Amino acid sequence: MQEAPEQMHERLLEVIAKSRFEVLPQPYAWQGIANSLRIPNDALAAVRDGDGWYALMPAAEGANGTYRIFSFHFAEGTNASGFVAWLAGLMKQDAGTGAMVVCGFDARNNPAIWQTSLGLFDYWGCPWIKGETVIALVERLRRVGSSRR
Structure with a gap:
């Protein structure tokens, strides 16, 4: 059954309201790493672009x-x-x-998480200078979604 845009919006308001939302306090940036076998411990993610490896680091x-x-x-x-x-x-x-989005493996790793999100969770990023505006938007969406339950 196809979902109308309004229905999708309502469903995703509920999803965002029920999600565990975490804001990291420090800025992050993509930094080149010389050895893909030694991903830094404080990296959130590492990706390859051609022959180069990059880590999302504080x-x-x-x-x-x-x-x-x-x-x-x-x-x-x-x-x-x-x-x-x-x-x-x-x-x-x-x-x-x-938005910058990096999907990662959800360590809960169970059939319900696979059904919910294909077993993934998301790290999101926006330019540091826009961070407070974006976080306020997410918090507003979470409040709206919570009020409709």
Whole structure:
């Protein structure tokens, strides 16, 4: 059965309200790593682009290319499909910024999490300078979603 845009919005408001939401206090940036066998312990993620490896690492405030990082772990039994596009669209519309999303393996690793989010959770980033605006948007969406339960 197809879902109308309004129905998807309502469903994802509930998903965001029920998710575990965490905001990391320090800025992060992508930094090159010379040896992919030695990913730094404080890296949130590592990715390969061609022959180069990069890690999402804590960075100094004011450094170029820093992100405000936040994460969502979805509640079991919810349907998070479409979440990335939905929230990224709202971030662009309401906060005037794009999103950086890194999906990671959810350590809860059970059939309910697979059903909810294909076994993944999301690290999100926005430019550090837009962080407070984006976090306020997410908190507002969570309040709206909580009020509709």
